[in-house]
Amino acid sequence: MPVNEALSTYSDWTYGAAVAIYVLAMVFHFVEQAMQRTTAPAEAEVLVGAGGPELDGRHRDVAVPPRSRPGRAERFGRMAVSATVLGALVHLASLVLRGLAAERVPWGNMYEFGSVLCLGAVATWLVLLRRFPVRHLGGFVLAPIALLMFLGGTVLYTAAAPVQPALQSYWLVIHVFTVATSSGALLVPGVASLLYLIKVNPDRFARLAPRLPGAETLDRVAYRITIMAFPAYTLAIIFGAIWAEAAWGRFWGWDPKETCAFVAWVVYAAYLHSRATAGWRGSRAAAINTLGFAVMVFNLFFINLVISGLHSYAGLG
Amino acid sequence: MIAFLRNTWRGLTSMRTALVLLFLLALAAMPGALLPQRSLNAAKVAEYIAAHGWWGRLLDRLQFYDVYSSVWFSAVYVLLFVSLVGCLVPRTFEYVKSLRAKPVITPRNLSRLPHHTRSTVEHGVDEVLTEARTRLRGWRIAEHDEGGGARSISAERGYLRETGNLVFHFAMLGLVVALALGKMYNYEGQVIVLANGKEFCNSGTLSYDSFRPGLRVDGTDLTPFCVKVNGFSARYLPNGQAESFVADVEYQSGPDLESGTWRPYRLAVNDPLRTAGDRVYLLGHGYAPTFTVTFPDGQRRTSTIQWQPVDQVTLLSAGANKLDRPGVTDPAESRQTQLAITGLLAPTAVFRGTLLDSGFPDLLNPAVAVDVLRGDLGLNSGRSQSIFEVDRSMVDRGRLSRVARANLKPGQEIRLDDGTTVRFDRVEQWVSLQVSHDPTQVWVLAFALLLIAGLGTSLVVKRRRLWVRATPAASADDQGRTVVEVGGLARTDRAGYGEQFDRLAAELVRRKES
Numbered sequence: 119m120p121v122n123e124a125l126s127t128y129s130d131w132t133y134g135a136a137v138a139i140y141v142l143a144m145v146f147h148f149v150e151q152a153m154q155r156t157t158a159p160a161e162a163e164v165l166v167g168a169g170g171p172e173l174d175g176r177h178r179d180v181a182v183p184p185r186s187r188p189g190r191a192e193r194f195g196r197m198a199v200s201a202t203v204l205g206a207l208v209h210l211a212s213l214v215l216r217g218l219a220a221e222r223v224p225w226g227n228m229y230e231f232g233s234v235l236c237l238g239a240v241a242t243w244l245v246l247l248r249r250f251p252v253r254h255l256g257g258f259v260l261a262p263i264a265l266l267m268f269l270g271g272t273v274l275y276t277a278a279a280p281v282q283p284a285l286q287s288y289w290l291v292i293h294v295f296t297v298a299t300s301s302g303a304l305l306v307p308g309v310a311s312l313l314y315l316i317k318v319n320p321d322r323f324a325r326l327a328p329r330l331p332g333a334e335t336l337d338r339v340a341y342r343i344t345i346m347a348f349p350a351y352t353l354a355i356i357f358g359a360i361w362a363e364a365a366w367g368r369f370w371g372w373d374p375k376e377t378c379a380f381v382a383w384v385v386y387a388a389y390l391h392s393r394a395t396a397g398w399r400g401s402r403a404a405a406i407n408t409l410g411f412a413v414m415v416f417n418l419f420f421i422n423l424v425i426s427g428l429h430s431y432a433g434l435g
Numbered sequence: 436m437i438a439f440l441r442n443t444w445r446g447l448t449s450m451r452t453a454l455v456l457l458f459l460l461a462l463a464a465m466p467g468a469l470l471p472q473r474s475l476n477a478a479k480v481a482e483y484i485a486a487h488g489w490w491g492r493l494l495d496r497l498q499f500y501d502v503y504s505s506v507w508f509s510a511v512y513v514l515l516f517v518s519l520v521g522c523l524v525p526r527t528f529e530y531v532k533s534l535r536a537k538p539v540i541t542p543r544n545l546s547r548l549p550h551h552t553r554s555t556v557e558h559g560v561d562e563v564l565t566e567a568r569t570r571l572r573g574w575r576i577a578e579h580d581e582g583g584g585a586r587s588i589s590a591e592r593g594y595l596r597e598t599g600n601l602v603f604h605f606a607m608l609g610l611v612v613a614l615a616l617g618k619m620y621n622y623e624g625q626v627i628v629l630a631n632g633k634e635f636c637n638s639g640t641l642s643y644d645s646f647r648p649g650l651r652v653d654g655t656d657l658t659p660f661c662v663k664v665n666g667f668s669a670r671y672l673p674n675g676q677a678e679s680f681v682a683d684v685e686y687q688s689g690p691d692l693e694s695g696t697w698r699p700y701r702l703a704v705n706d707p708l709r710t711a712g713d714r715v716y717l718l719g720h721g722y723a724p725t726f727t728v729t730f731p732d733g734q735r736r737t738s739t740i741q742w743q744p745v746d747q748v749t750l751l752s753a754g755a756n757k758l759d760r761p762g763v764t765d766p767a768e769s770r771q772t773q774l775a776i777t778g779l780l781a782p783t784a785v786f787r788g789t790l791l792d793s794g795f796p797d798l799l800n801p802a803v804a805v806d807v808l809r810g811d812l813g814l815n816s817g818r819s820q821s822i823f824e825v826d827r828s829m830v831d832r833g834r835l836s837r838v839a840r841a842n843l844k845p846g847q848e849i850r851l852d853d854g855t856t857v858r859f860d861r862v863e864q865w866v867s868l869q870v871s872h873d874p875t876q877v878w879v880l881a882f883a884l885l886l887i888a889g890l891g892t893s894l895v896v897k898r899r900r901l902w903v904r905a906t907p908a909a910s911a912d913d914q915g916r917t918v919v920e921v922g923g924l925a926r927t928d929r930a931g932y933g934e935q936f937d938r939l940a941a942e943l944v945r946r947k948e949s
């Protein structure tokens with residue numbers, strides 16, 4: 119199986135472009151936020167002049183009511199979202215090109231896995247954005263994504279190549295894809311929960327807390343996405359077990375990667391329980407969700423890079 | 436005493452305890468990912484203990500290298516299991532009761548509910564209710580006559596959520612039981628077979644190089660089947676990365692054993708052979724050199740033995756072919772004439788000076804660098820010895836000594852001082868096979884699928900309540916008109932119910948106004 123070098127190079131370029139666009143989008147988001155605070159008085163005049171309604175509530179999580187000429191901050195926010203969509207398309211192109219270059223699905227090593235994960239996170243975020251007024255979270259969601267992609271593209275980068283025999287299975291397609299996308303989706307609740315913890319501690323985070331969407335929204339966003347992503351993640355683990363049965367001779371063997379996935383799964387189960395337990399809603403639930411994502415990240419980096427087990431992504435292979 | 440038991444039971448089955456136990460489970464599982472585990476790699480554990488002194492030994496005493504069979508890990512999951520049972524039993528009873536229960540009676544004051552609308556329509560009470568019933572298809576409905584001409588409907592939907600939730604938790608229970616049974620009745624054995632037509636039969640634990648039985652398996656009644664390995668082929672990329680491994684095997688099981696029929700199978704990674712309720716996996720492969728020794732009296736011995744890869748990338752291998760001199764029956768003489776040919780084998784030889792190394796894993800240009808030792812191999816000493824090495828202590832004690840050293844290519848030979856020649860004939864391949872038996876794994880899979888079905892259902896379905904009250908308008912000029920009040924309550928996950936409620940409530944009223 120030869121690798122198409124040209125396509126592989128284009129894939130690398132588009133990957134880099136996607137990271138750059140995400141960073142730009144993130145900057146737009148933060149500019150929007152900064153302007154809304156620092157330029158509030160000036161903008162207030164504009165808005166009043168334009169016959170805008172009451173100003174308070176404007177900096178809440180509800181988008182500014184539509185009007186003929188959006189404020190400058192608002193324009194940055196919209197540009198950020200457009201940039202994110204563009205970034206996602208370019209990102210998708212980079213994955214498709216890599217798949218074509220290596221003539222296999224583009225999730226056969228850790229670099230590609232990270233890329234799919236991030237695309238999953240961005241897609242989740244964009245869907246969320248359509249259903250909830252949470253644009254102010256944009257910068258915070260894009261920051262870890264851009265960071266992950268940057269690390270993926272530098273530290274973990276692996277040239278396009280065929281995968282080793284253990285990975286030549288249609289279960290690679292199914293299992294790794296579900297793991298990557300569901301983990302990516304879980305990034306968003308992780309961020310929302312972390313911000314929740316900041317939001318409900320306005321004393322400690324005096325500068326940041328007031329600019330975030332309401333705690334209620336954050337909590338709801340985290341929950342809604344978790345209940346979609348958790349079954350997907352469960353399914354991904356089951357797929358993994360089915361594959362392990364065919365590839366390694368046992369469906370479960372407490373390989374470090376499996377163990378860590380199990381731990382993350384249990385933590386998310388605890389999260390769902392905590393939402394139904396008196397005295398555990400709110401901050402504690404948010405802390406558990408954040409912990410769940412921390413375990414996922416730990417599994418991705420520490421277990422892969424430091425403790426290599428059977429999972430052949432290890433060693434950047 | 437009874438009170439104490441009851442309180443303990445209540446405590447154990449409370450939601451908060453379940454939560455804490457889940458945390459403990461996660462916490463207890465974690466060391467298994469961070470510390471080496473005996474079940475995965477016993478050598479690594481020994482290394483770790485040696486490297487960490489008293490701390491390593493303490494962890495050993497606390498079972499940190501056998502986390503998943505440790506007392507504390509078992510304690511947590513047994514408690515969780517008990518808690519789960521204790522939690523499921525009452526919930527199941529309630530669930531069964533709720534199957535026939537009517538939606539709760541309409542509250543007096545609907546405006547207290549989180550969702551509420553009130554409007555006046557031009558129709559009579561009956562029409563309003565008829566309309567509401569058609570609108571609320573799919574909801575469970577109860578009607579109430581409230582006196583004074585007022586009537587109401589209480590409606591509820593999303594009962595499937597509890598069904599899904601119970602299915603999920605029961606499936607988890609089933610999964611744990613199936614796992615436990617699997618631990619009793621499974622076994623796993625590994626064996627190396629030369630890929631030159633050699634056979635392996637699952638006839639007893641002795642046919643294996645290593646065998647790991649479940650708690651209730653003694654190895655006396657393994658399901659019989661045989662596998663014959665006719666060949667093995669590996670393909671590599673130019674950089675040495677493996678591209679494919681395939682073993683060409685034949686097998687027989689069941690009636691085929693009697694009739695002597697062999698069925699072909701292409702055994703590959705990811706593609707185990709499933710027969711007689713067992714699975715046969717291709718785990719690894721390596722090389723086995725063949726040497727022919729011709730003794731001064733003209734007798735010959737040929738030996739082919741697997742050598743062990745010492746470099747997983749280039750498959751440089753090490754090992755030892757051991758043989759007796761034929762025709763020697765006197766034990767004392769035998770102990771002076773045993774031979775061992777031991778050293779390194781390179782599938783693609785690269786010489787650094789005279790040092791042999793391997794440049795590529797494929798069998799392109801094989802060579803061996805061997806020592807020939809003669810004397811007492813210690814095979815009769817009663818100590819078990821590795822097939823890959825000679826017993827070094829025999830060398831140290833001067834009972835076994837080197838009589839030649841050479842680098843050989845296939846066909847080349849060395850002559851020993853007594854006129855014996857040792858010829859390196861060729862290299863064969865071996866495969867390492869794993870046989871696994873786990874009678875409950877289909878059950879585990881079935882429960883896992885049930886689990887995911889229940890989970891999906893319970894997380895997608897939402898429980899909602901809705902009430903409609905129609906009251907004849909009170910004032911005289913409102914004759915024939917009806918006041919319609921709608922109230923709504925989301926019992927789980929409120930997100931999204933607001934809009935849904937507004938739409939429903941608007942529909943209930945709009946139709947009637949038109």
Ligand code: HEM
Binds near residue numbers: 523
């Ligand atoms: C064995 C470990 C357990 C795991 C992994 C687990 C996992 C879960 C998960 C993932 C959910 C959310 C999905 C759903 O609603 O179906 C859930 C819900 C629930 N679990 Fe468990 N569970 C466990 C044990 C228990 C125990 C011991 C109890 C009883 C105290 C319990 C009571 C509940 C209840 C009442 C809900 C519904 C929560 C709600 O309405 O949102 N679970 N469980």
